[in-house]
Amino acid sequence: MPGVSRRGFLAGAAGAAGAAGAAWTSMLLAGCDDAPAGEESNSAPNNEPLTGAAVAFDGATQAGIRTPTQAHLNLAAFNLRDGVDAAGVRRLMRLWTEDARALASGRNPLSSLEPEMVEWPANLTITCGFGPRVFALAAPDAAPAWLGGIPAMRRDALRPEWGQSDLVLQICADDPVMCAWALRHMTRAGVDYARIAWLQQGFMNAYGSIPKGRTPRNLFGQVDGTVNPSTDDDFAQQVFNPDGSSSLVVRRIAMDLDGWERLDRASREQVVGRRLDDGAPLTGHDEHDAPDLSARDEFGLPVIDPNSHMARAMPPADHPEQRFLRRPYNYNLPPAPGSESLSDAGLIFLAYQKDPEAQFTPVLRRLMEADRLNEWTTHIGSAVYWLPPGTAQPGTAQPGASQERGGGDAYWGETVLAGGRG
Amino acid sequence: MPGVSRRGFLAGAAGAAGAAGAAWTSMLLAGCDDAPAGEESNSAPNNEPLTGAAVAFDGATQAGIRTPTQAHLNLAAFNLRDGVDAAGVRRLMRLWTEDARALASGRNPLSSLEPEMVEWPANLTITCGFGPRVFALAAPDAAPAWLGGIPAMRRDALRPEWGQSDLVLQICADDPVMCAWALRHMTRAGVDYARIAWLQQGFMNAYGSIPKGRTPRNLFGQVDGTVNPSTDDDFAQQVFNPDGSSSLVVRRIAMDLDGWERLDRASREQVVGRRLDDGAPLTGHDEHDAPDLSARDEFGLPVIDPNSHMARAMPPADHPEQRFLRRPYNYNLPPAPGSESLSDAGLIFLAYQKDPEAQFTPVLRRLMEADRLNEWTTHIGSAVYWLPPGTAQPGTAQPGASQERGGGDAYWGETVLAGGRG
Numbered sequence: 101m102p103g104v105s106r107r108g109f110l111a112g113a114a115g116a117a118g119a120a121g122a123a124w125t126s127m128l129l130a131g132c133d134d135a136p137a138g139e140e141s142n143s144a145p146n147n148e149p150l151t152g153a154a155v156a157f158d159g160a161t162q163a164g165i166r167t168p169t170q171a172h173l174n175l176a177a178f179n180l181r182d183g184v185d186a187a188g189v190r191r192l193m194r195l196w197t198e199d200a201r202a203l204a205s206g207r208n209p210l211s212s213l214e215p216e217m218v219e220w221p222a223n224l225t226i227t228c229g230f231g232p233r234v235f236a237l238a239a240p241d242a243a244p245a246w247l248g249g250i251p252a253m254r255r256d257a258l259r260p261e262w263g264q265s266d267l268v269l270q271i272c273a274d275d276p277v278m279c280a281w282a283l284r285h286m287t288r289a290g291v292d293y294a295r296i297a298w299l300q301q302g303f304m305n306a307y308g309s310i311p312k313g314r315t316p317r318n319l320f321g322q323v324d325g326t327v328n329p330s331t332d333d334d335f336a337q338q339v340f341n342p343d344g345s346s347s348l349v350v351r352r353i354a355m356d357l358d359g360w361e362r363l364d365r366a367s368r369e370q371v372v373g374r375r376l377d378d379g380a381p382l383t384g385h386d387e388h389d390a391p392d393l394s395a396r397d398e399f400g401l402p403v404i405d406p407n408s409h410m411a412r413a414m415p416p417a418d419h420p421e422q423r424f425l426r427r428p429y430n431y432n433l434p435p436a437p438g439s440e441s442l443s444d445a446g447l448i449f450l451a452y453q454k455d456p457e458a459q460f461t462p463v464l465r466r467l468m469e470a471d472r473l474n475e476w477t478t479h480i481g482s483a484v485y486w487l488p489p490g491t492a493q494p495g496t497a498q499p500g501a502s503q504e505r506g507g508g509d510a511y512w513g514e515t516v517l518a519g520g521r522g
Numbered sequence: 523m524p525g526v527s528r529r530g531f532l533a534g535a536a537g538a539a540g541a542a543g544a545a546w547t548s549m550l551l552a553g554c555d556d557a558p559a560g561e562e563s564n565s566a567p568n569n570e571p572l573t574g575a576a577v578a579f580d581g582a583t584q585a586g587i588r589t590p591t592q593a594h595l596n597l598a599a600f601n602l603r604d605g606v607d608a609a610g611v612r613r614l615m616r617l618w619t620e621d622a623r624a625l626a627s628g629r630n631p632l633s634s635l636e637p638e639m640v641e642w643p644a645n646l647t648i649t650c651g652f653g654p655r656v657f658a659l660a661a662p663d664a665a666p667a668w669l670g671g672i673p674a675m676r677r678d679a680l681r682p683e684w685g686q687s688d689l690v691l692q693i694c695a696d697d698p699v700m701c702a703w704a705l706r707h708m709t710r711a712g713v714d715y716a717r718i719a720w721l722q723q724g725f726m727n728a729y730g731s732i733p734k735g736r737t738p739r740n741l742f743g744q745v746d747g748t749v750n751p752s753t754d755d756d757f758a759q760q761v762f763n764p765d766g767s768s769s770l771v772v773r774r775i776a777m778d779l780d781g782w783e784r785l786d787r788a789s790r791e792q793v794v795g796r797r798l799d800d801g802a803p804l805t806g807h808d809e810h811d812a813p814d815l816s817a818r819d820e821f822g823l824p825v826i827d828p829n830s831h832m833a834r835a836m837p838p839a840d841h842p843e844q845r846f847l848r849r850p851y852n853y854n855l856p857p858a859p860g861s862e863s864l865s866d867a868g869l870i871f872l873a874y875q876k877d878p879e880a881q882f883t884p885v886l887r888r889l890m891e892a893d894r895l896n897e898w899t900t901h902i903g904s905a906v907y908w909l910p911p912g913t914a915q916p917g918t919a920q921p922g923a924s925q926e927r928g929g930g931d932a933y934w935g936e937t938v939l940a941g942g943r944g
Contacts, residue, residue, distance in 0.1 A: 150728060150731045151730065171728065172698070213787055214743045214783075215799075216743060219732075275593075275731035276725035276727075277725065277726065277727050277728075277738070277741075280852065280867075283854070284779065284865055288783070296856065296857060296864075301856075305697055306572060306593065306697040306729060307729075307730070308730070309697035309700070310573065310642055310697075311573055316699070321636045321639055364635070376638060377637075430698075434720065434723075440717075442709045442713065
């Protein structure tokens with residue numbers, strides 16, 4: 101059920117419901133993702149030939165969340181056309197789910213005349229999210245409270261053109277042509293129901309372009325994604341609800357690279373709290389070392405500035421739930437005409453969690469209050485979506501699997517959209 | 523010398539100057555590129571690990587021309603700032619050449635504080651071109667006649683924002699982060715001399731994302747690049763002048779994908795003259811078969827429409843010089859706000875030849891007159907650049923190599939810019 105309560109949040113999936121719950125958890129975790137259980141996800145992909153690389157579309161959770169970050173992102177926000185009702189949304193979701201499954205599998209969707217464009221999916225994932233209007237139309241009582249939006253922050257400079265929409269498709273692939281084609285196909289397939297509100301195009305390192313296991317860097321030169329969840333338990337605690345659903349927060353963050361690059365390296369490291377070369381905390385030796393915020397230098401000053409980005413982002417000891425999955429993408433566009441900036445660059449910051457209000461917003465608030473990095477970053481877009489559970493190919497659902505268990509929906513959001521509510 | 527004459531054009535490098543010319547030709551061809559002699563270039567790259575992939579910067583010709591098309595393009599046009607004279611251009615070229623060499627080699631340029639961003643060049647190439655103003659400043663008599671610009675065409679819908687500039691940097695890499703970083707570094711390094719006029723960002727298939735030897739497809743679904751030069755002789759005849767210089771024509775071509783996709787497959791194939799599935803001419807069986815324009819079907823009609831794109835693009839029998847190298851990149855941007863188009867997409871069409879007037883313009887004119895594909899394409903940008911010969915790392919020039927032979931310039935365009943002309 102989408103309206104996940106904050107109660108029992110910390111219990112995670114495994115502890116939630118005794119034996120039946122535990123059995124279900126195993127099923128969820130076995131089926132939910134493409135990363136072998138226990139292996140780190142969201143690190144650099146491996147060097148297997150890309151022509152053979154595909155991500156399973158169906159599963160207890162949607163692909164594109166735990167999937168290691170692909171090189172390319174087309175994040176497309178859609179608004180429903182006037183007159184589209186709950187029945188229309190159901191038709192759109194049946195259609196989109198079927199076509200996304202085909203594309204991710206290297207099969208040509210029924211409505212497409214271009215089979216040659218889909219032969220090598222290159223780890224294509226297409227992940228769907230619902231904004232508040234879909235719930236308002238189809239199931240008002242089921243809307244999660246946090247879908248009202250991320251609270252306004254003092255430093256926000258949000259632009260309406262990057263705001264909330266009714267639907268979102270997160271399209272990721274390791275081949276930019278595949279990523280463009282999938283966007284085009286999905287937009288065309290849904291054209292009678294929804295039109296594009298905005299499109300955020302981003303990139304990370306190409307498949308195989310950095311050594312396996314390395315954390316990618318953003319355009320500030322920082323390793324980005326060090327503290328992500330990695331184990332099955334992490335994902336069950338932080339990201340996926342028991343029914344396989346999750347949430348996506350999108351923040352578009354402009355980065356003042358021109359200003360940042362005027363800092364020397366020591367200052368950059370102080371601002372972030374980590375070393376630039378290996379991403380280790382200033383108190384540690386390895387990227388994944390736990391930072392020691394109490395450490396002092398020979399003058400008695402904190403080694404890690406309490407207002408450094410890392411220190412502000414860390415969950416306090418009494419709020420271990422303030423963690424989430426990050427899948428950030430860079431953008432790098434031409435400077436505005438007449439501007440003396442060298443570029444219009446930044447981050448499409450994608451955060452996934454069970455409950456944005458409990459997990460994401462407190463971190464954002466701490467950062468907005470005093471993060472030293474704020475001098476070079478400006479949040480210019482914000483949106484939040486409910487991510488439906490994963491799907492099952494028609495005819496393959498387990499006889500014993502109920503819809504409440506997730507992963508059995510015939511199309512995205514069936515549990516919310518069906519049931520005669522609309 | 524840049525002012526290549528049209529006389530002797532067809533002779534190519536090999537036949538131009540007897541024994542000395544032939545010896546030089548071997549040197550040129552041995553040193554000029556990264557593709558083993560005789561192997562097809564500009565086809566899909568291989569599947570060697572991308573972390574080890576780099577393209578030699580120095581050579582008789584610039585890298586990024588014969589180099590197989592990388593996945594990402596940042597084509598940046600620059601205009602010189604007011605007051606920059608020939609001496610300023612020389613300083614900029616020394617600086618840019620040195621920094622481009624470092625970046626392509628995975629070394630950090632002297633002025634950069636970000637060594638971590640350049641470790642894996644991912645086949646980075648940075649190729650420089652001169653517009654008319656550089657010649658006007660430094661060597662007016664040396665300007666090639668064709669640098670006056672591509673003649674206006676009846677169907678042109680050129681927009682000033684995609685027009686001619688003083689300089690161009692063609693930055694290509696198989697990693698989008700490297701491609702973005704190299705653009706940023708080069709822009710910053712040259713900021714006192716030149717500022718960005720426009721930036722064209724494009725993509726082709728990711729490294730290893732389609733099987734080796736396949737020709738990539740553009741967003742019309744067509745294979746694009748079938749008739750490119752492939753052998754050393756082809757390149758000596760079509761692309762590289764004896765001194766190692768060449769030229770780049772940039773055409774920005776908007777593609778009406780929405781309209782194109784309303785055609786059935788048979789109509790699309792008639793428009794192009796090739797089969798969609800394998801790119802073979804409608805009279806052939808294989809992509810690389812020569813088309814038979816005289817073939818008739820059972821009704822006596824031409825199998826290949828004389829106004830098909832392929833038939834119009836083919837050089838006539840008495841003008842075999844009308845060939846050139848193509849390195850096209852796709853672009854796929856969000857539709858303009860309020861537009862009902864599904865996307866703002868097209869091609870950044872890059873053509874390389876010794877002499878645009880003799881090789882490129884006649885083909886363009888034939889296409890603009892009657893190519894059936896014109897219904898779905900609109901040329902919205904045009905620019906032309908002289909591409910200086912390749913460079914040699916300081917201290918490595920052969921004692922016997924004169925500047926006239928190319929490949930020995932210490933910096934881009936030294937032969938034109940030095941000599942006290944400015």
